[in-house]
Amino acid sequence: MSSEARMSRKICFLVWFLIVWGSCWGRFVVEKNSLKVTSPDTLKGVYQCAIGNFGIPQYGGTMVGFVTYPKTNRKACKSFHEFDISFKVKPGGFPTFILIDRGDCYFTTKAWNAQNAGAAAILVADDKEEPLITMDTPEEESVRGDYLQNISIPSALISKSFGDGLKKALVDGEMVSVNLDWRESLPHPDDRVEYELWTNSNDECGPKCDSQIDFVRTFKGAAQILEKKGYTQFTPHYITWYCPEVFILSKQCKSQCINHGRYCAPDPEQDFSKGYDGRDVVIQNLRQVCLFKVANESGKPWLWWDYVTDFSIRCPMKDKKYTKECAEDVINTLGVDLKKVNSCIGDPEADEDNPMLKAEQDAQIGKKSRGDVTILPTLVINSRQYRGKLDKSAVLKAICAGFQETTEPAVCLNEDIQTNECLENNGGCWKDKEANISACKDTFRGRVCECPVVNGVKFVGDGYTHCKASGSGRCDINNGGCWKGSKDGTSFSACAEYQENGCKCPLGFKGDGVKTCEDVNECKEKIACQCRDCKCKNTWGSYECSCRGDLLYMAEHDTCISKKASAELSWSFLWLIFLGLAVAGVGGYAVYKYRIRSYMDSEIRAIMAQYMPLDSHGEAPTTRTHHADI
Template identity: 30%
Template sequence: MMMSFRLLFLAATASSVLSGTPDNVSSRLMVHVPHHLFKEGGYDHREALFGRPPYGGSISQSVYYTEDDLCDPSKAVLHTHPHDVNEKGETVLKSPFILMVNRGNCAFVQKVRNAQRNGAAGVVIADNVCLCSDQECMAHQESQASSGGVAPAPCETAEPVMADDGSGSDVSIPSFLMFKHDADKVKDELAKNRPVRLEMQWSLPHPDSRVEYDLFSSPTDPVAHHFLNEFKPIAKALGHHAYFTPHMYVFDGVRSQCHGMNGENQCFNLCSNNGRYCAMDPDKNLDSGVSGFDVVKESLRRHCIWSNYGEDDGVGEKWWDYVSEFDKRCGNMDYFNNPDCVNDVYHHSHVDGDLIERCMQNSGGLEKDATNSFLESELKAQTDLGVVIMPTAFVNKVAIRGAMSVANVFQAVCAGFAAGSRPHICTMCSHCGDPAACVHHGHCTAHMGGGFMHESLPKGSVSTHSFYGWMLFIVGCFSVAAAWHYKKSRDDMRQQVRTILADYMPLNDSDQMGGSPGGGMQMPAFGGNAQMAVSSMMGMGSSQQSQAPPSAPQYNPGSLL
């Protein structure tokens, strides 16, 4: 009974959200070759909610169309148009390229992942079903069916959503969905082995020199927790160059039929205000622990903190401090709804708890069968921006695709600035693999990763800091070696001098004492030659030697004999 209730609640909520999802496409899909397929403004398409688009950039490459469904990761792409082969007759895909593949048989994520493994730089999914609202596609399909004597294929009433199935974090290439009528034209051209060149382009609106970015999250979302903790120093460093707005995601209980016709709460403890505002149970236990009502309450509290401490400047340092302290002290389910823990967080984040509690009550509270102005504004923001997946970030009202990572969101924020208005932090850190560390240290070092996504350092190259560091190290090693060699040479020379003196000086001493003890033959004196030899080894020039005064004749008793 409990499980069926949860499924009913999820189904009702999902249908209410998806039915009102607007189209917020921030990209462009162009066909440049052949010229007769060129369309001013590009082709209508839908972006995938996974992958990592290069915001502010584009991918322009030749296209291969494969008849394989790309559902089996163990199989390589074989049947392609144009069909390029090597000298062995094996299918060759000349990188870089964009791969077009038909929709169907497996999830979008699986198709794009397998295309990535085969070396694709981007993927275009060709839709194989007409939208019922696409009159041109329907007319073309009916014409083909009548000429072939078969009934036309059924159409679909809702646009397909290229959603992440939960496993798309390893997909880094971008992908689009191209509608059937347009995709058929491209496939026909490729089937004739004619070249087709597509451009996938991403851009963000540049309204002024101040970027606006929004984040939809929930107090119990672990992905949002990690992101908020890492993005906190970046948000503070962006300062007044950007305006941040946090949104707390709650479900519309009225549209989900949790607010009954008689005003009663039909969804137990998942909702506040008699079923008007709801959240899923974070610990999956409706009978105890943290309830959906507790999540709604914490969401309203954070909205009030932002309203009082962040709405004016768009930075909200105390809001970031509160979220960080709450995650550290009350993030555990045992303390999530503990009033003492919340008061402790107020204290450590320097937030006026009484002010926030009054704000929560003045906005409409959570207990009465009445609307809450702040929670109503959150529901409206979700509808206006078409929020489907949590957490979701927007820059200048455009959804950021791909993983909710610090690098991905930060690069999108920096790409949203008007030309010439990018702050220094973006110039310094937007293409760094670890922008949070770059902001902390004040520069992007080699170990942080020299780039982001496809803009990393070329393979085999080194950063400027590394190059000069190694150069200084090598120069230092040579300097030490030269100093050691010089010292060793001096020591060797001195040792040689001592050896010569030890050889000659005893002979002179014995001569001066009267010759050999046995009164034998007189030994000649070496004084002059030995002195010249020693002087030469000590580095004294011949001119110095000649200028020295002549030594007085020494008395030698042996010469009288």
């Protein structure tokens, strides 16, 4: 193994060591909800349980059900279908909560198997007496992670002693009825909810990154309504790490960090030899922080949601568009002051603290009831860390649970609303002002930039910077997005119906066909009127040819001839025609007379033949009779 490869592995190990160290020794707070047992009497009371970092907790609500303890597969590490066990209930029945033993497999595996068997919730009994912990999701590298985002049932970890009590009651044949209560899981001190999202601009970290991007897109509409009406105060945050001083000058550290090792991010692909580097992620994270700062100062903090959504669509790493240029294009379409954003970013090469990223690192340290932020993504609501899946409806319920009773905004009561983002700056989407056609569409999830269909004509494009009419009828709408010009009562267009797509300058013009079509000077470029005595005059979109002196231009031969010779030639030609016609007339008359006479002769001969022999017939033989003399 080369020395560079060994160094690369050391850096990777060190980065992950810092992450693990922060998770183990940082200030971590376990978020809890209550579980109330209503029967049997021996277990009646309220118990605490820890909310898992997966599934969908019912923040602000409750769930009532019966507890069951399976006879086999009690750790739920295998599918219950293998044992022909189902926990589904008939319509109208109480939900089933499965009591599962801890150990032997991931918490998420237990929850997934329980959900597939029809369980409404899962209670995991600890296998030793200890303070409650948060059941977390495994790293995608160590387990197949495609099912993690599909876990929808709530989960809770209970103490060993409480679990033993539930098991004994169930073995004794008691019916155990419980009520999971999340109503006080989040504080609600006033009529405004403050929440923050710790996220990352990296989009190459597998299902976890995909989940973050999808959440931002789907939650954007509700978030912007809450923010615009003053119901919430949202703040985005980004985690960065520092490079140990001993490695600051290393190639790997320079590729992962900015400001001389002060702010670093892991390599997106975990491969230093390809793709983007960690420093690219840090700079984009910083750009998103600065955009929020500038937008917030202008009174429009909700533009952060538009920028992050549009950047993920227009500038993904997989398309090699994760660049400064692409990011600035998105910023310009949203109408945010780009100069202020760049000024906030500063110089990534400077050997000094960056005020924005320094504040982000300080904010990672836990305060009050909130623990240290060490994992991504992390959602904090009213200084309490949200547990569960990043799902639009689940997060909206959690935020709404942060309002005091009876002070919830309408969005908490009815999700069927429109965001009307297209009313301002056209939502940052493409728009043809002349034809009043827009690619902006409002949905509850927020606006989308999608090329429209107008009068049966489909527009194609990215929806952000351009849309073009396509197919039949496209020239009837804004001339198909092509060039069109008029001069001296003559009009030309670069759009033609026979062209399925695109614009092409008409004959006599040159250009891109979209913005420009310039007249071709056929005379200057010697395209026409090439004969020796020809004169050429350029016109808009065409040309005119003539001849010098007393000459006549013949276009079909591109030549000049004498007008006099032409006249003589013309009269000779006419006399020749007249003579030919006369000869043809006399000849035709003679043939006609001959045929008429021949016809009459034959008719007369046929008639006379009926009454007398003709020369053409043989004479009839005669019979002579000899008489005797008298």
